[in-house]
Amino acid sequence: MSTRAFPVEMLRQRFPALRSAGLGVFFDNAAGAQVPNGVIEAVRHHLIEHNVQRGGRYGRSLAVDATISRARSRVAALINARRPEEIAFGMNATSFIRMVSLAVGQMLAERNEIIVTDLDHEANVATWLALERMGAKVRWWHMRQDGCLHAEDLSAVLGSRTRLVACTLASNAIGSVVDVCAAANLAHSAGAEIFVDAVHYGPHGVIDVQALDCDYLVCSGYKIFSPHMGFLWGRYEALAKLPTFREDFIPDEPPGKLEAGTFIYENVAGMAAAIDYLAEVGRAVTGRSGPASEGSIREDCRTAMAAIREYEQGLSRELLRVLRDCGAEIYGLRGEEQVRARVPTVCFNLPGLAPATVTKAAAAEGIGVRDGHMYSPRLMRRLGLAVESGAVRVSLAHYNTVEEVRQLGAVLSRLPRPVTSVTAG
Ligand SMILES: Cc1ncc(COP(=O)(O)O)c(C=O)c1O
Incomplete structure (x- = not known):
């Protein structure tokens, strides 16, 4: 299924928090996702x-x-x-x-x-x-x-x-x-x-x-x-x-x-x-209508999660592209061709900027991303990062969109960067 075919706008309607003015662009899903109305x-x-x-x-x-x-x-x-x-x-x-x-x-x-x-x-x-x-x-x-x-x-x-x-x-x-x-x-x-x-x-x-x-x-x-x-x-x-x-x-x-x-x-x-919601997503992506049956829940969920995985690979690709264009140092798998080996969760730093500076600037523009060690201090050390400051993490879910990712890219590219001195040879 192509990114376009995934019914993201229809699914977003199911999440009241995504429509509430206070949330803005929510890219902190790894710390906990939003809930659909059936759950509420x-x-x-x-x-x-x-x-x-x-x-x-x-x-x-x-x-x-x-x-x-x-x-x-x-x-x-x-x-x-x-x-x-x-x-x-x-x-x-x-x-x-x-x-x-x-x-x-x-x-x-x-x-x-x-x-x-x-x-x-x-x-x-x-x-x-x-x-x-x-x-x-x-x-x-x-x-x-x-x-x-x-x-x-x-x-x-x-x-x-x-x-x-x-x-x-x-x-x-x-x-x-x-x-x-x-x-x-x-x-x-x-x-x-x-x-x-x-x-x-x-x-x-x-x-x-x-x-x-x-x-x-x-x-x-x-x-x-x-x-x-x-x-x-x-x-x-x-x-x-x-x-x-x-x-x-x-x-x-x-x-x-x-x-x-x-x-x-x-x-x-x-x-x-929440599982009933996922089963519905499975039915929606295959165009099946009518109420879900007890017996089809597993198959519907499997279909939903496979479609979500594919849609999110498109989001990952866009996120990696946007971050690369901003000059970000991305940790771990950074190739757009490697999205099958990852989920849409990316840690990065912008050269010369503290992670907290980046997340505060994003917050000021209504984008929720997180900085720190992500409860993975050993990984941070392996990446050569200070545990206290860590990195910036963007973590997406299936209700996020390519447009939101581009919004983040626009904010990051506007951030003033420290001037690096160039010595003439
Ligand atoms: C990979 C992973 N394992 C474990 C946990 C801890 O989960 P919980 O908050 O349910 O204890 C988290 C929380 O973010 C996590 O991301």
């Missing part, structure tokens, strides 16, 4: 009609149980889980990574090596490093100069003592996509498990846990057009073995063993509605 309505409906505790025998409480169960099936369809019980809901991705890492930490024996990467968000690094206190040995799968993780380099650090590989599906800072399929294959051949951080990839492409053949995968719903919440997927047998904290009367079975306490039911209702 689902949260509102829950708070008015179903705002009670689950597990009671009265109507509204049964309705909460049904909402959670429906949301589990929706998420299972979105990521192609084998069964809904493999999905657990909670606060965010970080707390789930911590939960799984603590559980893995209690099961270390001969196999006590954990492999982490310097491309990842710190949530999927520090949580594993914390296991050193429990006897784990951490080994590093390093990013290469091209801003990518290469499977061959993973082979070199995997061994008979590797317990688990923790890696991202896409960098939240520089946008490179990781070949998790190859990593999972290597990890499993060495008898290890693989934990995938799909938080950043989630809004940009199809996630298929069976095709990836991973063991655990975590997402933040609020990056995938839902309100603030997170979810964990794990292979049922892997989840069943994890020692987790739970009250004694809670059965030692997924998903209950991973959901101690109360979570944000209204936001879980919103997550289900």
Whole structure:
């Protein structure tokens, strides 16, 4: 599908925040996306009609149980889980990574090596490093100069003592996509498990846990057009073995063993509605009409995410072109022909300008972009950047447009640059 064929204007109408005057051009999607009206309505409906505790025998409480169960099936369809019980809901991705890492930490024996990467968000690094206190040995799968993780380099650090590989599906800072399929294959051949951080990839492409053949995968719903919440997927047998904290009367079975306490039911209702929205996008891009059926949700979501991925490659191309024309130093994959290996998240600096100067100038023109280390301090150091200042990040979503990208380009090209002295020879 060409960029032109993607129904972006129609979809933008579905996001009330994009129409509110205060938001301007929103290019900070990696920190959390906007939500479509169906999500707002689902949260509102829950708070008015179903705002009670689950597990009671009265109507509204049964309705909460049904909402959670429906949301589990929706998420299972979105990521192609084998069964809904493999999905657990909670606060965010970080707390789930911590939960799984603590559980893995209690099961270390001969196999006590954990492999982490310097491309990842710190949530999927520090949580594993914390296991050193429990006897784990951490080994590093390093990013290469091209801003990518290469499977061959993973082979070199995997061994008979590797317990688990923790890696991202896409960098939240520089946008490179990781070949998790190859990593999972290597990890499993060495008898290890693989934990995938799909938080950043989630809004940009199809996630298929069976095709990836991973063991655990975590997402933040609020990056995938839902309100603030997170979810964990794990292979049922892997989840069943994890020692987790739970009250004694809670059965030692997924998903209950991973959901101690109360979570944000209204936001879980919103997550289900976000998936319904994606299914609608799938139907819209194929021109199908009529209401979605339960059975078609997976296929509709897959179609939507494939179309989003393709549309966003056009956005990436334009963004890279605009930044190059402004003389930006782009980190990681910078070629317009490399957009298939990335998502539309780009970190850059303008020579002679502090990242904060650039983002403040953009904000003054109504464009929301972010500066800093993007919670990836190790990556910043690898890029030769000071962690305190880092870089400027532009992160796009499927409701952004080429025109908005050009607007940013116009603002950046107007920025006064420090004069560099030229010495006559
Ligand atoms: C790649 C990645 N992993 C993990 C996280 C942490 O997610 P959460 O805020 O849901 O804990 C983020 C948040 O930005 C992220 O981008």
